[in-house]
Amino acid sequence: MSFLLLARPWRWALLGLLAVVSAAWAAWRRSRPRLESPALALALGLLAAAFASAAWSVDPWLTLGRGVAFAAVLVSGIALALACAGRPRVVARLLHALLAGALVVAALSALLYVSFPDRAVQHADTQSPARYMGLGGNPNTLSMLCAIALPLALWALRAARTPAGRAGAAAAGILLDGSIAASGSRGAMIAATVGLACVALALPWERRRRLALVGGVLALFAVNVAVSQIPQPERARPRPPQPQRVAPESRNAESTLALADELGGSPRPYRRKLFGTSGRAEAWRGAVGQAADRPLAGYGFGTEERVFVDRYRNFLSALPENSYLGVLLQLGVAGLALVVALLTAVLVTAARAIRMTRDPCAAACVAVLLAGVTLALTQSYLTSAGNIACLTLWTAAFLGTSLAPRARPRRAQTA
Amino acid sequence: MLVVAAVLAGLLVLVGVGRWEGRRHERDEVRRIAAVRAAIGPLGSPMPERFRVFATFACLIYPRAGNPYALEICVDKDGRVIESYDRRGGETRIASVRERPAASTVRVDPGEVERILRRLGAFS
Numbered sequence: 087m088s089f090l091l092l093a094r095p096w097r098w099a100l101l102g103l104l105a106v107v108s109a110a111w112a113a114w115r116r117s118r119p120r121l122e123s124p125a126l127a128l129a130l131g132l133l134a135a136a137f138a139s140a141a142w143s144v145d146p147w148l149t150l151g152r153g154v155a156f157a158a159v160l161v162s163g164i165a166l167a168l169a170c171a172g173r174p175r176v177v178a179r180l181l182h183a184l185l186a187g188a189l190v191v192a193a194l195s196a197l198l199y200v201s202f203p204d205r206a207v208q209h210a211d212t213q214s215p216a217r218y219m220g221l222g223g224n225p226n227t228l229s230m231l232c233a234i235a236l237p238l239a240l241w242a243l244r245a246a247r248t249p250a251g252r253a254g255a256a257a258a259g260i261l262l263d264g265s266i267a268a269s270g271s272r273g274a275m276i277a278a279t280v281g282l283a284c285v286a287l288a289l290p291w292e293r294r295r296r297l298a299l300v301g302g303v304l305a306l307f308a309v310n311v312a313v314s315q316i317p318q319p320e321r322a323r324p325r326p327p328q329p330q331r332v333a334p335e336s337r338n339a340e341s342t343l344a345l346a347d348e349l350g351g352s353p354r355p356y357r358r359k360l361f362g363t364s365g366r367a368e369a370w371r372g373a374v375g376q377a378a379d380r381p382l383a384g385y386g387f388g389t390e391e392r393v394f395v396d397r398y399r400n401f402l403s404a405l406p407e408n409s410y411l412g413v414l415l416q417l418g419v420a421g422l423a424l425v426v427a428l429l430t431a432v433l434v435t436a437a438r439a440i441r442m443t444r445d446p447c448a449a450a451c452v453a454v455l456l457a458g459v460t461l462a463l464t465q466s467y468l469t470s471a472g473n474i475a476c477l478t479l480w481t482a483a484f485l486g487t488s489l490a491p492r493a494r495p496r497r498a499q500t501a
Numbered sequence: 502m503l504v505v506a507a508v509l510a511g512l513l514v515l516v517g518v519g520r521w522e523g524r525r526h527e528r529d530e531v532r533r534i535a536a537v538r539a540a541i542g543p544l545g546s547p548m549p550e551r552f553r554v555f556a557t558f559a560c561l562i563y564p565r566a567g568n569p570y571a572l573e574i575c576v577d578k579d580g581r582v583i584e585s586y587d588r589r590g591g592e593t594r595i596a597s598v599r600e601r602p603a604a605s606t607v608r609v610d611p612g613e614v615e616r617i618l619r620r621l622g623a624f625s
Contacts (some may be wrong), residue, residue, distance in 0.1 A: 131508065138512045142519030144601040337621050339551040339562050343570055348586075348593060379526045383519030385600060393600045418522075420515055 097472060098155065104477075105158040108165035117168035125435055125487050128428040129160050135421055136387035136469075143386020144393065152388025155471035162477070163484035170488045177447045177485050178245065181238055184454075184478050185258065188235030191474070192261050195220020195228055215317035218268035222474070226465060229274035230475040232262040233461055237281030237453035238482075241446060244289055263306065270314040273464030279307040281457030288440055288449035348397040365401030366408070366464070372398060373406035377414040384418035390466060409462035413469060425468065429459055429483075436486030443489060451486025454479060527604040533596035534574070535607045537585035541572050544609060545617050552621045558583060558599075559618055565589055577602050580611035 136153040143149035170176045198221060199206035208225050210216040217225035239259035246252040266274045286299035336342065350368030373394055377384065385393045390412040391404050406412055414422045433455055439448035458468075458479035467473035541563050550569055551562040558577045565571035568588060575584035583605050584597040598604040618624065 134508065134512055135515060138516055139519060141516045142523045144523075337551050338553065338623070339560070339570065339573075340553050342551075345553065345560075348595070379529075380519075380522040383515055383522055385523075386519075389600065395597070395599060397595070418519075 094472075101155065101158045101162075101471060101477070105161045105165070108162045108169070112165040112168040115169045117165075117171060123435075123487070124431040125428065125484070126164060128424060128431050129164060132421070132424045132428055133157050133160060135417055135424060139383065139386045139417055139421075142383060144389050145386065148392065149386040149388050152469075152471070156387075156469055159471045159477050159480050160484075163480040166481060167484040167488035170485060172488070172492075174443075174445050174447050174489060177451075177489060180485055181447060181450055181482065182242065184482060185235055185238040185242055188231050188238075188478065189258050189261065191221060191228065191231055192265050195222070195265065196261065210317065210320045212320050215270065215319050217270045217317070218265065220265060225269040226271045226274065227474055229266045229269040229271035230461060230465055230467065230473070231478065232265045233271075233274035233278040233281065234454055234457055234475045234478050234482075236262045236266070236278040237285045237457055238450055240282055240285045241289070241450035241453070244285075244291075245446060263310065267310040267313040270317070272311075272314070273461055275307060275310045275314070276464075277457045277461035278310075279303060280460045281453040282306070284453035284456045285449060288452060289446050290444055346396050347399040350398045350400070365398050366406075368398040369396065369401040369403070369406050370408055370411055373408070373411045373415060377411065377418070380418060382418045382420055384414065384416045384421060387416050387421070387469070390415050390470075405466035407464060407466055409466050409468035412466040416469070429455070432483045432487055433459075435490045436483070439486060439489035439491070442491050445489050448486055448489040451482045451489070454482035455486065458483070527598055527601070530596045530598050531604065531606055533594070534582050534585040534598070534605065537572055537587050537596070538574055538582055538607050538609075540587075541574060544613055549617065549621065552618055552623050554618065554623050558602075559614060559623070560584070561614065561617060574609075575599075576609055576611065576614050578611060580608045580614070581605040582607040582609060 133153070133156070136156060137150065140146040140149040140153070166180060170180065195206060199218065206218065206220050208214070208217045208219050218228075219225045220228040222228035236259065239255055239262055243252055243255035243259065246255050263278065266278055282303040283300055286296060286303055289296075291299065349372065350365070376393060390406070393415055394404065394406050394412075396403060406415070410422060410425070413425050417424070433452065436448055436452045436455065439445060440452060458475070461475070462468050465475075467476050468479070470476055541561075544561065547563075549561040549563045553560040553562075553575075558575045560573050560575040562570055563572040566589065571587075571589050573586035573588070574582050577583050579602075581602050583599050583602045584595070587594040
């Protein structure tokens with residue numbers, strides 16, 4: 087039985103529990119939401135649009151259910167940020183908790199690989215090499231979480247005060263990065279590099295160490311790419327000579343022209359390449375075409391998987407594998423504008439925290455956010471509450487806003 | 502209060518736009534499905550040459566002008582035609598309401614579809 091099937095029902099209950107506990111903590115801390123905060127207002131606006139979209143959704147109940155789940159993610163992040171406002175030590179503990187969560191998943195995945203290698207690896211075929219997937223449903227799942235969490239490991243290395251702490255953070259970094267490299271997930275490699283580079287540039291290191299770190303991050307990226315190129319796809323075995331008789335042609339068109347291969351791509355056998363898009367370019371073009379049919383408001387929140395149909399020869403996913411296109415399908419230009427504005431508002435607020443407080447936690451939060459928005463270019467997950475990386479991203483993002491100093495009330499001008 | 506009123510007004514406009522876009526899109530797709538359905542004529546005469554069977558729908562494929570995959574309609578269990586493919590002229594034109602089958606007003610007899618599928622050997 088799949089481990090994922092065992093764990094799936096728990097995630098919604100645990101997500102709901104997290105939202106309730108976070109909100110209760112914020113209430114206990116008597117944290118009053120500042121509605122004038124752009125990030126908070128935009129988050130509420132996005133949720134309002136998500137729920138309103140049930141009115142035009144192709145599946146209103148699905149939209150409401152996914153809306154509730156995504157609301158739990160945003161409420162958790164916002165409530166934690168409110169409860170931690172101006173308390174960098176608490177933010178640091180929560181960031182350590184996010185890193186620990188990712189490490190538990192990565193460590194269990196490694197354990198699964200040791201115990202049941204067949205279940206932790208997507209086997210090689212003539213198109214793709216063998217790829218490590220651990221507990222994930224496919225090679226891109228675990229690596230998404232690792233890419234988001236890897237900047238936190240570098241931050242934890244900088245924050246550690248004891249040799250044991252530094253060794254632990256370094257081991258965490260190796261585990262997370264090793265998981266990404268073994269998965270061969272190129273989007274995760276790029277996202278992790280962006281996040282690590284952000285930590286290297288934003289933390290208060292000495293100039294020489296900072297340059298060395300940036301160089302090290304780029305070298306690590308090159309090593310990851312090189313490692314991912316070691317496994318090779320299986321070679322197509324030459325077929326034994328067939329007897330000279332004509333087999334009756336099947337009337338089942340799926341064996342000759344499958345609907346999933348209807349559009350795009352070369353009819354030649356596909357092979358995964360370092361600089362290829364794995365069929366994404368065709369799928370993205372198709373998703374844009376579908377979005378153009380309902381450009382302003384989309385098909386309804388949470389319906390991305392229902393609406394997107396994989397008709398593309400070299401593409402293999404039920405989602406367009408781009409979060410921005412996914413939002414465009416779900417909520418149209420209006421929703422995409424809200425998501426981009428929310429991400430920008432969170433980023434600007436957290437960057438202000440770095441500038442004004444020099445707090446390393448703020449740099450870590452911005453790094454996670456930048457890794458997340460980069461990852462969103464090649465994975466559909468930003469608004470999918472059930473996705474492995476969604477909660478970590480939004481929690482870190484909102485925690486970053488909690489470190490920004492509050493604007494002082496304007497005093498009356500006196501002549 | 503002004504901000505709340507503005508947000509509510511914005512949401513109302515969005516709901517109106519969303520519903521209008523949805524109706525317009527579905528009407529357009531159904532019109533194109535109906536055109537393919539009309540081009541096929543009677544489902545069993547002449548018989549389709551190929552088929553597909555999925556969990557929630559099945560497709561019948563008709564040849565035209567030497568193209569064995571020229572026209573295709575996909576029908577759900579209630580007889581609603583939810584998708585069509587027109588491959589005449591070298592380019593595939595797809596019309597679909599697969600995301601909301603209830604939107605389709607183009608119907609065929611599901612019993613006849615099943616009989617045709619049986620004759621094509623879909624269940625053997």
